[in-house]
Amino acid sequence: MMKNDFNRHLYPYALGLTFIFLPFNAHAFDLSPNVSRVVSDPSYLPSGGQLFSSTEYSDSVINFNTNDTSGAQTSTTNTISDTVNQVLEFGLTGDFTLRIADSYQWSTSTSTAADGSISITNSEGFVDPSFGIIWRVLDEQEHFFNWDLTGSYAPNFINAQSADPTQNGTVARGGDTASFGTALSYKGEDFTLYLSGSATYLDNRSILNPGSNITVDYNSSWQYAFSLLTQTRVTDKWSVNLGLSRVYIDNINGSFTTSNGALFTIGDQPGDVTTFIAALNLQFAPNRFVMSIIYNYDSFDNGAFTNVTLPNNSTTTTGKGESVYGLEFRYVL
Numbered sequence: 001m002m003k004n005d006f007n008r009h010l011y012p013y014a015l016g017l018t019f020i021f022l023p024f025n026a027h028a029f030d031l032s033p034n035v036s037r038v039v040s041d042p043s044y045l046p047s048g049g050q051l052f053s054s055t056e057y058s059d060s061v062i063n064f065n066t067n068d069t070s071g072a073q074t075s076t077t078n079t080i081s082d083t084v085n086q087v088l089e090f091g092l093t094g095d096f097t098l099r100i101a102d103s104y105q106w107s108t109s110t111s112t113a114a115d116g117s118i119s120i121t122n123s124e125g126f127v128d129p130s131f132g133i134i135w136r137v138l139d140e141q142e143h144f145f146n147w148d149l150t151g152s153y154a155p156n157f158i159n160a161q162s163a164d165p166t167q168n169g170t171v172a173r174g175g176d177t178a179s180f181g182t183a184l185s186y187k188g189e190d191f192t193l194y195l196s197g198s199a200t201y202l203d204n205r206s207i208l209n210p211g212s213n214i215t216v217d218y219n220s221s222w223q224y225a226f227s228l229l230t231q232t233r234v235t236d237k238w239s240v241n242l243g244l245s246r247v248y249i250d251n252i253n254g255s256f257t258t259s260n261g262a263l264f265t266i267g268d269q270p271g272d273v274t275t276f277i278a279a280l281n282l283q284f285a286p287n288r289f290v291m292s293i294i295y296n297y298d299s300f301d302n303g304a305f306t307n308v309t310l311p312n313n314s315t316t317t318t319g320k321g322e323s324v325y326g327l328e329f330r331y332v333l
Contacts, residue, residue: 039330040239040281040290042194042229043146043185045136046091046332054087056328058294064320066111069312074114081107095139099132099152105171109163121163125170128177130154140187148183150198156205164211175205175218181225194229194243202252218254218268223247229277236283241292243277264309271303271317279328287332294326 037044039052046052062079083105090098106124113119132152140146153176160174181198200223208215227245234240252268279294300320307313 037287038187038192038231038233038239038283039287039332040241040279040283040292041187041192041231042241042243043183043187043192045094045097045134045148046089048091048093050091051333052087052089052091052330053333054085054328054330056083056085056294056326058083058085058324058326060322060324062320062322064300065318067316067318069314071316072114074315075111077109077111079107079109081105089134095136097134097136099134100129101132102129103127107171119165121165121169123163123169123171125172126158128154128157128172130177132179140185144186146183146185146187148185149181150183151178151180153178156203160205160207162207162209162216164209167210169210173202173205174207175220176203177201178203190233192229192231194231195227196229197224197226199224212259214256214258216254216256216266218252221250221252223249227277231281236286239281239283241277241279241281245275245277247273247275249273262309264307267304267306267308269304269306271301271320273301274299289332290330292326292328292330294324294328296322296324296326298322298324 037047044052060079060081060083062077062081064077065073066075066077068074083103085101085103087099087101092098104126107122109121109123111119111121130152131154132150135149136146137149138145138147154173156172156174156176158170158172160172161170163169177200179198179200181196183194183196185192185194202221202223204220205218206215207218225245225247227243229241229243232240232242249270249272252270254266254268255264256266257263276297276299277294278296279292281290281292283290298321300317300322303317303320305315305317
């Protein structure tokens with residue numbers, strides 16, 4: 001069993017790394033340093049006084065199964081989401097960048113129970129905006145590689161509300177979020193290698209269920225992300241981004257009180273996520289305007305929802321995967 005689990009987790013990494021480095025076998029690369037800043041490149045930062053903008057529309061499809069404590073499947077869920085992401089970055093200098101980002105999302109979830117009954121819920125709204133800074137500690141203009149330090153904060157501006165069949169939910173998290181990270185990158189004439197890691201602190205959050213008028217309170221937790229991204233510049237106009245990331249998610253403890261005063265203690269184990277990242281970039285105006293066609297696939301480890309108070313009401317989540325299709329426009333003003 002342990003061997004099978006190891007192979008299952010190793011497979012996405014092996015497949016992703018194969019695709020990432022496949023171009024090396026098909027193209028003669030010039031890996032000599034190139035200090036120019038290419039708008040589509042993973043290591044890109046705006047120069048001092050420049051305003052960079054990214055507008056992306058994405059459509060995603062998530063499918064997963066829910067099982068009871070005996071392992072019997074109780075339902076299947078399909079969620080279709082549309083998201084518009086907007087990012088603005090301003091170069092205070094060539095080394096310091098201010099960043100603000102926000103998203104608007106609308107989604108529909110369809111759950112089919114084992115008895116064939118169907119429940120449909122909808123959620124819509126803005127996520128909390130994120131404010132950040134990027135500091136390029138070392139620049140490839142003067143060193144062999146780039147080294148960045150990053151930090152961001154998303155205050156809890158928007159209340160979180162879960163959806164039920166009679167009332168729409170929101171997509172906000174319901175609590176503050178703070179993140180810090182670091183990245184190393186090397187940009188050659190034809191190829192860029194970008195390695196990054198980050199830690200995200202998820203503060204306490206509260207989610208209101210409008211149907212039952214019950215608020216679920218979750219304790220704080222951490223997430224840790226590591227990614228490897230590449231860009232292959234095939235011509236002056238065309239390039240390909242490939243990458244692989246892994247997010248490790250802490251277990252989350254929470255509680256809620258029912259209308260009759262009963263206290264329930266719960267635990268949420270979301271499951272870690274492996275993501276394969278791919279994008280085809282077309283540069284319409286050199287270092288000014290780029291269009292990217294994006295495909296990501298998220299593979300989730302099995303998750304679990306534990307009802308500590310009523311253990312027989314606990315569930316597990318299996319077979320969870322998400323496909324994301326996107327179109328992004330990146331431009332410098």
